Amino acid sequence: MNNKKTFGGIPEEYGQLAKAKIVLIPVTYDGTSTYQKGADKGPDAFLDAAENLELYDIETDSEVYKEGIYLADTITEDASPEAVYQTVYNKTKEYIAKNKFVTLFGGEHSISIGAIKAHYEHYDNLTIVQIDAHADLRKSYQGSPYNHACALYDASQNADNLIQIGIRSMDKSEKTVMDYDKVFFAHEMLLNVDWMEDAIDFMTDDVYITFDLDALDPSIFPGTGTPEPGGLMWYETLEFIQKIMKERNVVGFDLVELCPIEGTKVSEFLAAKLYYKMLSYKFAVNDEIIDEEDEEDDNTNKIAKFKSKE
Numbered sequence: 001m002n003n004k005k006t007f008g009g010i011p012e013e014y015g016q017l018a019k020a021k022i023v024l025i026p027v028t029y030d031g032t033s034t035y036q037k038g039a040d041k042g043p044d045a046f047l048d049a050a051e052n053l054e055l056y057d058i059e060t061d062s063e064v065y066k067e068g069i070y071l072a073d074t075i076t077e078d079a080s081p082e083a084v085y086q087t088v089y090n091k092t093k094e095y096i097a098k099n100k101f102v103t104l105f106g107g108e109h110s111i112s113i114g115a116i117k118a119h120y121e122h123y124d125n126l127t128i129v130q131i132d133a134h135a136d137l138r139k140s141y142q143g144s145p146y147n148h149a150c151a152l153y154d155a156s157q158n159a160d161n162l163i164q165i166g167i168r169s170m171d172k173s174e175k176t177v178m179d180y181d182k183v184f185f186a187h188e189m190l191l192n193v194d195w196m197e198d199a200i201d202f203m204t205d206d207v208y209i210t211f212d213l214d215a216l217d218p219s220i221f222p223g224t225g226t227p228e229p230g231g232l233m234w235y236e237t238l239e240f241i242q243k244i245m246k247e248r249n250v251v252g253f254d255l256v257e258l259c260p261i262e263g264t265k266v267s268e269f270l271a272a273k274l275y276y277k278m279l280s281y282k283f284a285v286n287d288e289i290i291d292e293e294d295e296e297d298d299n300t301n302k303i304a305k306f307k308s309k310e
């Protein structure tokens with residue numbers, strides 16, 4: 001499928017592959033989801049919402065689209081979970097080889113398997129940060145190792161480092177695979193005001209983020225296949241992402257599991273805004289603004305909140 005538009009309707013000159021630092025690959029696959037279907041409609045809803053974003057980011061005082069965002073052809077492969085994995089892996093590799101900052105938008109979480117692998121093969125000692133309600137550590141599910149329930153199994157075995165954030169649902173069998181030191185369960189994050197720093201301490205220099213949007217609280221993000229209560233709120237999510245971007249070298253990321261709900265745009269608009277925020281933090285030229293904010297960082301991490309300044 002050929003995307004005729006640019007991401008967010010940015011001017012053509014910033015949407016060309018040759019000049020763009022950033023590549024966005026939409027992937028529509030939703031073949032293995034087991035509860036509500038509809039993640040295949042995620043990329044279109046996300047791209048539509050992005051057209052309604054302000055392209056100036058207040059917090060970083062930047063217009064990150066000027067780094068160039070190339071909207072790659074949507075991957076619509078759906079023959080099998082394995083075929084999707086292979087196609088995503090090849091495409092991601094191709095753009096990494098072109099020195100691009102590769103981002104993907106799903107689709108269900110299985111689309112991340114190939115993207116993660118392409119990145120950990122390219123970068124030595126890469127940390128995978130998984131932000132997700134679900135552990136996704138099953139070795140195989142419903143006959144396939146490329147099922148959404150297995151999205152991080154390969155990374156847990158073959159990547160150098162995996163850190164799981166926001167987990168609040170898993171099968172008992174996943175306990176044998178899980179590295180508990182590097183798992184931040186949602187119920188424990190509530191009580192640990194230092195969870196962000198603790199998590200970052202486990203990260204190596206280079207980091208890839210796989211962000212399953214069901215990690216977010218359903219009150220702010222209802223549009224996902226399996227909306228688990230007790231998730232991350234908006235400002236704590238941004239604070240965490242900003243810290244990672246500042247303290248480590250993020251080399252790419254994916255956002256998955258947007259399942260649009262008819263009659264409301266809340267979820268797709270949040271996804272678009274989050275995507276653009278992540279790029280803004282990554283490429284922000286105005287580092288001073290971020291530094292200043294970091295010095296006031298003694299706020300608690302309970303349910304998201306504006307920072308209190310005494």
Ligand SMILES: [Mn+2]
Pocket residue numbers: 109132133134136148151212
């Ligand atoms: Mn997931």
